[in-house]
Amino acid sequence: MNKIGFTAKQRPNKYYKRRKWLKNTFLLLSPIAITIVLIYCIFIVLPHKAWIYANGSPREINITHFEGRIDSKASTMMSSDSTLKGIIINQQSLIMNLDGEDFNLQPGDLQIQYGYSMNHPKHFTAISSNVPVQFDMLDMNLSQLNLKKEYFLQRFGSLPTTYLLSIDNKKTDLSFSATIYEKNFKLILQGNLEVFIKGKKYPSNFPYYEMNFVNPDEKSHISYFQFENFDHFNLLIPAEKGELLFTGRGETSNLFFEKGDLKFNQTTNEKQFSLSGKRLITSSINGEKLDIAYSLNRDSQMEIYGTIGDGTLTGNSLFLNFTQWLIENITTVLGMLISILLGLIIVKKNK
Structure with a gap:
């Protein structure tokens, strides 16, 4: 008990x-x-970070907060939303024919103002040239830089490939130079624009101008223009006659590769992935931007490397x-x- x-x-x-x-x-x-x-x-x-090195031929490029240099030969400048704002000024003595009338232009005599008039209705906005125009954009600081390989109809025929470069900057206006390496060339302008010749507005009832230029310099066929106060625009770059090179740094990248390879180092063991037909999305870490270099030639090539804090390949995390x-x-x-x-x-x- x-x-x-x-x-x-x-x-x-x-x-x-x-x-x-x-x-x-x-x-x-x-x-x-x-x-x-x-x-x-x-x-x-x-720490959740890794070192990457990607190299390949991209079909689409999307980079945020790009800082660097862009060199391009393009045939057309246009706006993605039917608006284009900025001023184009000739920096070279030229003979211009407009509507059958000849004008002897000294540097600064021609000013083409896009997007400043409030009286014009919205029209398709573009500046086209019959010869490639070399754009030199130094010390760019962009919110967005996008490049897309445009197929149009050449998948079903033999039409040439073109590339569409989109530039967007929300902080400050962009100024850059343009060079034409031909003695005779033509510019076709359309959209919301006004033309000023020697300080006087040229009258026109249509949002369309066709300007034929001749460089009077017998020793040089090079003509210079200055593009001022632009903030966003697209460049249409033909693959055969066009050129594109940009180098710099970016914060995030969204890339779709036709072919390429990726090296990924989160630890001492390096991993390698194929980029062929895959989308690579990366984000830098602690303000450490990614180094980027791109060259358009017969086979466009891109190189991107640096430390990332986040990354996916075809939707699957690399980490x-x-x-x-x-x-x-x-x-x-x-x-x-x-x-x-x-x-x-x-x-x-x-x-």
């Missing part, structure tokens, strides 16, 4: 054996569980989650857990 006069119920031996087994199991598994939790905590605390990390390092993890288990067994036997 117990102290208050009742007979205590005797528990079966199985209960005590089960209780002892659970206690031993708990003592055995607790250090293992604590070790796994510590490994997980270390995995979370470790390992904890489960993937465990699977990838299963041999090391199992070896460590077995060592802990054997250590516990030896300690228990020695007690």
Whole structure:
């Protein structure tokens, strides 16, 4: 009997054996569980960054906060939203024929103002040339730089490939120079624009101008223009006669590759991926911008490298989650857990 006069119920031996087994199991598994939790905590605390190097032929390029240089030979400048704002000024003595009338222009005599008139209705906005125009854009600071390979109908025929370069800057206006390496050339202008010749507005009832130019310099066929106060525009670049080169740095990138390769280093073990037919999206980390270089020739080539804090390939993260990390390092993890288990067994036997 117990102290208050009742007979205590005797528990079966199985209960005590089960209780002892659970206690031993708990003592055995607790250090293992604590070790796994510590490994997980270390995995979370470790810096989430990696070094990448991508090289290939892209079909689409989207870069934010681009800083660098752009050199391009294009046939057409236009706006993506039917508006174009800026001023074009001749920097070279030229003979211009407009509506059958000849004008002898000195530097600064011709000013073409886009987007300043409030009286014109919206029209398709473009500046086209019958010869390639070399645009030299130095020290660019852009919010967006996009490039897209335009197929149009050449997939079904033999029409040439063109590239559409989109430039957008929301902070400050852009000024850059343009050069034409031909003695005779033509500019076709349309949209919301006004033409000023020697300080006087040229009358026109139509949003369309066709200007024929002749460089009177017998020693040089080079003509210069200045583009001022532009903020966003598109350049249409023919693959055969056009050129494009840009180098600089960017904050984020969204790239679709026709072919290429990617090297990814999150740890000392480098991984390599094929970029053929895949989309690569990356983001820099702590303000460390990615280095970017692009050249358009027979086979357009792009190079991008730097430290990233986030990245996906065809929608799948390049960075390992904890489960993937465990699977990838299963041999090391199992070896460590077995060592802990054997250590516990030896300690228990020695007690």
